[in-house]
Amino acid sequence: MDHLKAIIIGAGMGGLTTAIALRQAGYEVHVYDRVRELRPAGAGISLWSNAIKVLNRLGLGAKVARIGGQLNGVSYHRHTGEKLNDFSIKPLIEQVGQRPYPVVRTELQQMLLDTLGADCVTLDAKCIGVEESADRVTAIFEDGQTATGDLLIGADGTHSFVREYVLGRSLERVYRDYINWNGLICLGEEVCPKDYWTLYVGQHQRAAVMPVGNLPDQPVGESRFYFFFDVPLPADTPTHPDGIRAELTEFFKDWSTPVQRIIAQLDPQKTNRVPIHDVNPLERLVRGRVALVGDAAHSTAPDLGQGGAQAIEDAWAIANALLAHNLGVADALRRYEAQRKDRTEQVVLWARKRGDMIHGKDPVKTQRWYDELAQEDGSNIMNAIVKTIQAGPLG
Numbered sequence: 001m002d003h004l005k006a007i008i009i010g011a012g013m014g015g016l017t018t019a020i021a022l023r024q025a026g027y028e029v030h031v032y033d034r035v036r037e038l039r040p041a042g043a044g045i046s047l048w049s050n051a052i053k054v055l056n057r058l059g060l061g062a063k064v065a066r067i068g069g070q071l072n073g074v075s076y077h078r079h080t081g082e083k084l085n086d087f088s089i090k091p092l093i094e095q096v097g098q099r100p101y102p103v104v105r106t107e108l109q110q111m112l113l114d115t116l117g118a119d120c121v122t123l124d125a126k127c128i129g130v131e132e133s134a135d136r137v138t139a140i141f142e143d144g145q146t147a148t149g150d151l152l153i154g155a156d157g158t159h160s161f162v163r164e165y166v167l168g169r170s171l172e173r174v175y176r177d178y179i180n181w182n183g184l185i186c187l188g189e190e191v192c193p194k195d196y197w198t199l200y201v202g203q204h205q206r207a208a209v210m211p212v213g214n215l216p217d218q219p220v221g222e223s224r225f226y227f228f229f230d231v232p233l234p235a236d237t238p239t240h241p242d243g244i245r246a247e248l249t250e251f252f253k254d255w256s257t258p259v260q261r262i263i264a265q266l267d268p269q270k271t272n273r274v275p276i277h278d279v280n281p282l283e284r285l286v287r288g289r290v291a292l293v294g295d296a297a298h299s300t301a302p303d304l305g306q307g308g309a310q311a312i313e314d315a316w317a318i319a320n321a322l323l324a325h326n327l328g329v330a331d332a333l334r335r336y337e338a339q340r341k342d343r344t345e346q347v348v349l350w351a352r353k354r355g356d357m358i359h360g361k362d363p364v365k366t367q368r369w370y371d372e373l374a375q376e377d378g379s380n381i382m383n384a385i386v387k388t389i390q391a392g393p394l395g
C-alpha cells in the first residue's frame with residue numbers, strides 16, 4: 001500500500017524503530033509520547049543479533065555499532081567466585097552472521113530519535129482515547145488535541161492504554177517473583193574482563209556485568225558496563241531504610257570479591273530497582289486499524305534479554321506487512337499479527353521458564369542448572385541463543 005499516515009503512541013525503542021521503518025517504507029509518521037522529556041527506564045540493554053539485523057536493514061548498523069559494547073565472551077561463576085565456565089561467543093557470531101551489541105538505553109533512544117528527527121515526535125501528549133471510522137483512526141490526547149491517520153500503532157509499553165482498546169478489557173501484569181537492580185558502572189580489568197558478560201549465580205540470585213560502549217572520556221584502564229542483580233522477593237518488599245547499597249550488601253553478603261566491588265562502586269542514586277513483571281500472551285495484537293508493538297503487545301521478563309529485540313522485530317514486520325499487501329490496512333495488520341503472535345508468545349513463555357529456573361522456583365531444577373553450568377563448554381548456551389536469534393524475521 002502507498003500513501004499511508006501512521007499515528008504512533010509511545011516513543012520508546014518500539015515506537016521509534018517502527019516510525020523509522022514506516023518512514024523508510026514511504027509512509028507519513030508522527031509519534032506521540034506522554035512524557036515531557038524522553039528518559040528511558042533502565043540503564044542498559046543487550047541487543048541480540050536478531051535486533052541488530054533489523055537495525056542493519058534500516059541502515060542503522062554503523063550507528064548501533066558505535067554505541068555498542070564489544071561482547072566477545074561469557075563466563076559463569078559460583079557466587080563464591082569459583083569459575084563454572086568460560087567461552088568465546090565467536091562461534092555464535094559466525095553462525096548467525098552478526099554480533100550482538102549491549103547498549104546504554106539513553107544512547108539507543110537518542111540514536112533512534114536523531115535518525116527519525118525530533119520534528120516527527122510530539123511530547124507531553126498522553127493518549128486517552130482511540131476512535132475508528134470506516135477509513136480513519138483518531139487518537140485523542142489528554143489536552144483535547146487529536147491526531148488522525150490511516151492506522152494507529154500502540155507502542156505505549158507494558159502498561160499500555162492502547163492495549164485496552166485492542167482487547168476491549170484491561171489486564172493485570174504478572175509478578176515474576178523477583179526484584180532486579182540495574183545501572184551503569186566503570187570497572188577495571190581486575191574486577192572483570194572488559195569484553196565479557198560475567199555472571200555470578202547462587203542462592204537463587206544472580207549478579208552480572210556486560211560491556212556497553214565506552215564514554216568518550218573513559219578513564220584509562222576502565223570500561224563501562226551494564227550491571228544487574230536479581231533476588232527472589234515479594235513484590236512489595238520495601239527498600240532498605242539505608243538505601244540500595246545497604247540492601248544489596250545484605251542480600252549478597254557472602255558473595256565473591258568482584259561482586260562486593262560492584263556493590264561498593266555503584267551509584268545508588270542512578271541504580272534502578274524493578275520488581276519484574278510480564279503479561280500473559282494476548283489473544284490478539286490488532287483490532288481494525290490499530291496494532292500493538294513492543295511491550296504493549298508482549299511484555300516479557302528480561303531472562304532471555306529479548307523484550308526490546310522483539311519490539312525491533314515488530315517494527316520490521318509491520319512495515320513489511322503494510323508494504324507487501326494491498327487489500328487494505330486492517331488486512332495488512334492481521335497479517336502482521338499472524339507473523340508475530342506465536343513468535344512473541346514463545347519468547348514470553350520461554351523467558352518465564354528460564355526466569356523460574358534462575359530464581360529457584362523449583363530448587364531442584366535450579367541446582368541442576370548450577371551443576372550443568374559447571375559442565376558447560378558454551379555450546380548449549382550458545383545453541384539456545386542462536387535458536388532464538390534465527391527464529392527472527394531475518395533468520
Ligand SMILES: Cc1cc2nc3c(=O)[nH]c(=O)nc-3n(C[C@H](O)[C@H](O)[C@H](O)COP(=O)(O)OP(=O)(O)OC[C@H]3O[C@@H](n4cnc5c(N)ncnc54)[C@H](O)[C@@H]3O)c2cc1C
Nearest residue numbers: 010012013014034046127156157294295302305307308309
Ligand atoms: C530489567 C530489565 C532488563 C531488560 N533487559 C533487556 C535486554 O537485555 N534486552 C532486550 O531486548 N530487552 C530487555 N528488556 C525489555 C525492554 O526494556 C523492553 O522490551 C523495551 O523497552 C520495550 O520498548 P517499548 O518501546 O515497547 O516500550 P517502552 O520503552 O516502555 O516505551 C513506551 C513509551 O510509551 C509512552 N507511553 C505510555 N503510555 C502512553 C500514553 N497513554 N500516551 C502516550 N505515550 C505513552 C511511555 O512514556 C514510553 O516512552 C529489559 C526489561 C527490563 C525491565
